[in-house]
Amino acid sequence: MKKVLMILADGFEELEFVAPFDILLRGGVEVVTVSISKEREVTSVRNLVVRADQLLDQVDSNSFDLIFLPGGGPGTKNLRKHSAVVELVRKHHQNNKEVAAICAAPLILGDVGLLRGMKATCFPSCQAELAELGALVTQDRVCQDGLIWTSRGAGSAAEFGFALLAHLVNQAKADEVRAQMQFA
Numbered sequence: 007m008k009k010v011l012m013i014l015a016d017g018f019e020e021l022e023f024v025a026p027f028d029i030l031l032r033g034g035v036e037v038v039t040v041s042i043s044k045e046r047e048v049t050s051v052r053n054l055v056v057r058a059d060q061l062l063d064q065v066d067s068n069s070f071d072l073i074f075l076p077g078g079g080p081g082t083k084n085l086r087k088h089s090a091v092v093e094l095v096r097k098h099h100q101n102n103k104e105v106a107a108i109c110a111a112p113l114i115l116g117d118v119g120l121l122r123g124m125k126a127t128c129f130p131s132c133q134a135e136l137a138e139l140g141a142l143v144t145q146d147r148v149c150q151d152g153l154i155w156t157s158r159g160a161g162s163a164a165e166f167g168f169a170l171l172a173h174l175v176n177q178a179k180a181d182e183v184r185a186q187m188q189f190a
Contacts, residue, residue, distance in 0.1 A: 008174040009036045011070040013091060014048040014058055017080025021160040022108045023056070026074065029167030032183045033175050040065050042088050051078045062090055071174065073098050077109020077129065077159065086114050095120070099153060106155035108166055115154060116141055125151040129159045164189065 010030055012023065030037050041048045041058035048056050067073065073095060075085060085091050096118045099105055107115050112128040115121050116139025126141040127149040137143050147162040148169045149155070155173075157166035168189070172180035184190050 007034065007036050008072070009038065009070045010072045010074055010170075010174070011065065011067060012037060012039045012074045012076065013042060013062065013085065013094075014039055014056060014076065015042045015081045015084035015088070015091075016049050017051050017078050017082075017084055018048065018076045019078030019081065019109055019160055020050045020052060020054050022078065022111075022163045023050070023076040025163035026076075026106075026108075026167035026170060029164065029171055029183060029187070030174070032186065033171040033179050035171065035174055038065070038070070042085065042091055051080055062088075062094075065094075067094050067098050068101070070098070070103070072104040072106055072155075072170070074170075075105070075107040075111040075114055077107070077111040079110055082110035082113060085111065086117060092118055102153065104153045104155060106157075106166070106170060108157040108163060109159040112136055112141070112156045113139065115156070120154060124154055125149055126154060126156040127158050128156060 039058040040060045040062045042062045046058045109129045122140035127144045127146045148157045168180045
């Protein structure tokens with residue numbers, strides 16, 4: 007069974023977390039949520055409180071196939087300034103493992119230096135900064151280049167979840183979950 011680590015910070019965008027989380031779980035992927043604060047409760051940009059499974063300092067990232075970073079302006083700012091998150095993403099990628107980020111969160115991948123010369127997409131207001139960080143910015147709703155997966159925002163969150171599920175499990179499972187959820 008594939009395992010995904012979802013890293014949550016206060017100010018995350020609800021749909022960018024919930025849609026991929028739900029789709030991956032329905033598809034049989036083990037998803038573990040972690041909070042970057044000292045509390046397991048994490049508050050979204052619109053005050054939805056989520057109780058993470060663990061705290062970041064309790065996690066062994068080696069056991070995960072993919073790290074997922076939801077966006078949201080405030081959440082991304084909190085993730086970007088957290089040195090343990092930056093180091094975790096760097097080490098995970100250096101171990102030839104995949105990283106996924108949506109909305110503003112691809113900026114974190116740029117900060118780490120993972121996007122130099124790589125295709126990536128993000129929320130439109132972040133495109134110039136992402137390009138300055140070395141990314142070849144695309145207008146794709148979901149973009150995959152090597153070990154990096156990126157997506158544009160809340161409106162592409164379900165599509166991103168299905169793409170990740172197809173990759174981590176298979177297209178048949180993604181199609182099955184899509185039909186069950188009435189996305190077909």
